[in-house]
Amino acid sequence: MKAVYYEKYGSLSVLKHGEINDPKEVLDNEVLIKVNSFSLNPLDYKLRNGMLKLITFRTFPRTTGSDFSGEVITIGGSVKNFKIGDKVFGFLSQLTSGTSSEFIKVNQSILSKIPSNIDISESASVPLAALTSYQALAQLAKITKGNKVLINGASGGTGIFAVQISKLFDADVTSITSHRNIEWMRNTFLVDNAVDYTHENFLDNLKKNEFDVIYDCYGNLSFNKIKDLLKPNGKFITTDPFKIESIVGRIVSLFSKRKFLSVVVNSNGNDLNIIKKWIEEKKIKIFIDKIFNFSQTHDAYKYIETQRAKGKIIVRVDV
Numbered sequence: 001m002k003a004v005y006y007e008k009y010g011s012l013s014v015l016k017h018g019e020i021n022d023p024k025e026v027l028d029n030e031v032l033i034k035v036n037s038f039s040l041n042p043l044d045y046k047l048r049n050g051m052l053k054l055i056t057f058r059t060f061p062r063t064t065g066s067d068f069s070g071e072v073i074t075i076g077g078s079v080k081n082f083k084i085g086d087k088v089f090g091f092l093s094q095l096t097s098g099t100s101s102e103f104i105k106v107n108q109s110i111l112s113k114i115p116s117n118i119d120i121s122e123s124a125s126v127p128l129a130a131l132t133s134y135q136a137l138a139q140l141a142k143i144t145k146g147n148k149v150l151i152n153g154a155s156g157g158t159g160i161f162a163v164q165i166s167k168l169f170d171a172d173v174t175s176i177t178s179h180r181n182i183e184w185m186r187n188t189f190l191v192d193n194a195v196d197y198t199h200e201n202f203l204d205n206l207k208k209n210e211f212d213v214i215y216d217c218y219g220n221l222s223f224n225k226i227k228d229l230l231k232p233n234g235k236f237i238t239t240d241p242f243k244i245e246s247i248v249g250r251i252v253s254l255f256s257k258r259k260f261l262s263v264v265v266n267s268n269g270n271d272l273n274i275i276k277k278w279i280e281e282k283k284i285k286i287f288i289d290k291i292f293n294f295s296q297t298h299d300a301y302k303y304i305e306t307q308r309a310k311g312k313i314i315v316r317v318d319v
């Protein structure tokens with residue numbers, strides 16, 4: 001089958017187009033999917049760079065990409081909720097391999113049918129980023145109506161879902177983005193306050209003891225520096241649990257009522273069903289920055305690695 005893959009860790013140049021073996025036969029609880037599209041996440045280039053090689057080992061060739069959408073073409077004996085022909089979406093943990101190939105084999109438990117009101121290709125933009133922000137805000141922080149939520153990196157893949165999920169819970173949202181995205185935050189997402197991180201000392205204008213939740217989707221805030229903006233029982237959540245500041249933050253929070261939390265997204269079909277329903281109810285919208293063809297996968301990764309994406313980036317495999 002055709003695939004984009006790499007045979008050693010490294011920069012963008014290690015990504016190759018070519019043929020790799022088809023997936024082996026499906027197990028009882030698995031389905032075989034003909035991939036329509038995959039979407040990009042920073043995890044893809046972090047893995048490809050070898051940042052997590054202690055857990056991904058040296059198993060090559062590896063395809064890239066976590067998110068996927070596609071059509072079910074074979075089902076295992078105990079698969080009950082999906083049938084051949086269903087259009088599905090989800091994300092793979094990429095511990096062994098990714099989704100940048102014609103066919104993938106996945107466990108039924110991570111799947112959901114695509115939302116009925118969006119295109120199959122657009123659906124690929126949803127799972128990993130939406131589940132991260134859902135699990136961070138709804139499950140870890142347990143946000144409720146009227147909570148004040150500060151979101152850093154609000155214009156990125158995870159951020160756009162974070163803002164919308166917070167609004168869906170009737171939270172009061174302050175976004176942090178560069179000046180490029182301030183008006184987009186105000187006009188499209190109706191944030192209550194939009195902060196520009198390119199201003200020197202941009203946090204100084206925010207009040208102390210103000211926020212119930214600070215969600216750092218970009219991953220560059222330090223708990224130690226920002227904790228005074230939290231209410232006394234407030235929660236700080238980062239998407240980067242492994243950096244030094246996070247380890248320090250975790251220790252500092254042991255001596256504080258203000259809590260340090262980190263999210264590690266869990267691929268879960270039940271949670272994805274909730275997101276699917278919100279999309280169908282038009283409570284959450286999809287924001288696609290760019291769509292690339294399979295042959296342009298390098299360009300797609302070059303773009304996401306600028307860290308300037310405004311929403312999600314999709315690669316169409318099935319063209």
Ligand SMILES: NC(=O)c1ccc[n+]([C@@H]2O[C@H](COP(=O)([O-])OP(=O)(O)OC[C@H]3O[C@@H](n4cnc5c(N)ncnc54)[C@H](OP(=O)(O)O)[C@@H]3O)[C@@H](O)[C@H]2O)c1
Pocket residue numbers: 041042043046128129132152153154155156157158159176177178179180181197217218219220238239240241263264265304307308309310311
């Ligand atoms: N732990 C987990 O399970 C998990 C899950 C998902 C993601 N993550 C991590 O979360 C991070 C963000 O992921 P993503 O998918 O949202 O990335 P992304 O889509 O690539 O983020 C791009 C956005 O980052 C913003 N940005 C760039 N520099 C910034 C800065 N200094 N301060 C604030 N925002 C800045 C950009 O906005 P401007 O153009 O306005 O600067 C752009 O809109 C990545 O490190 C990713 O690996 C972790």
